[in-house]
Amino acid sequence: MALLSRPKDPQDKALYEYIHNIFGFYPRNIALYHVAFTHKSMAVESVGNYHVSNERMEYLGDAVLSLAVADYLFHTYPTQPEGFLTEMRSRIVSRVSLNRLSEKLGFGSYIRHSSDVGNNARSMGGNAFEALMGAIYLDRGYDFAKRIIIERIVKVHIDVDELQQTDANFKSKLLEWSQKQKKNLVFHQLDEIGEGHKKEFHIQVLIDGKPYGDAIDRSIRGAEQLAAEKTWKLLFSED
Secondary structure (H helix, E strand, O other), X not given: OOOOOOOOOHHHHHHHHHHHHHHOOOOOOHHHHHHHOEOHHHOEEEEOOEEEOOHHHHHHHHHHHHHHHHHHHHHHOOOOOHHHHHHHHHHHOOHHXXXXXXXXXXXXXXXXXXXXXXXXXXXXXXXXXXXXXXXXXXXXXXXXXXXXXXXXXXXXXXXHHXXXXXXXXXXXXXXXXXXXXXXXXXXXXXXXEOOHHHOEEEEEEEEOOEEEEEEEEOOHHHHHHHHHHHHHHHHHOOO
């Protein structure tokens, strides 16, 4: 097998080495990875009216990531029911989780975006993370991308048992507390943002009509869980 040629362009070289340091392999087609880190605010027109950014690659990476995580959970937890598998996959690939991962891995130094992205900044890292999974898939194929997702991301940065406990603790405890205290607890949907695979739900906890924690996630259930966690901390972490 021919050795991969090292890029000479400084920007190519920096991204090339970054991918190797984080994920343990060298890209074959570095251009794919540049696209993965290009926010739509920096899109450039290539052919006709088509503007190159990471949006299409994000769509592809979302599917690759979800399938790889679903496969891992299915084989790792052979006795767990479908509800557990669905919930854990949702938690692992949630927008909040991917945003945190992108920050932890230092994506911010490589994402190309304009200075006026506004509200889109909150999901920029997670979008780039998905797009990067799409770039790996296009560059090396599904089996390779799956191995990177499981060995370099899930096993290193994700604690499924902790995720399970987080789900059980905050939402169920909040519901139990509200019942004992005879409080009216409502998970209120404030907004529905975006369309298709980009759709997100904004949920806020109301207790006796008073607003508490709110959160945004791709699923209503996920947003409810995150909002419950914030509310629990607001109520009981002020000692």
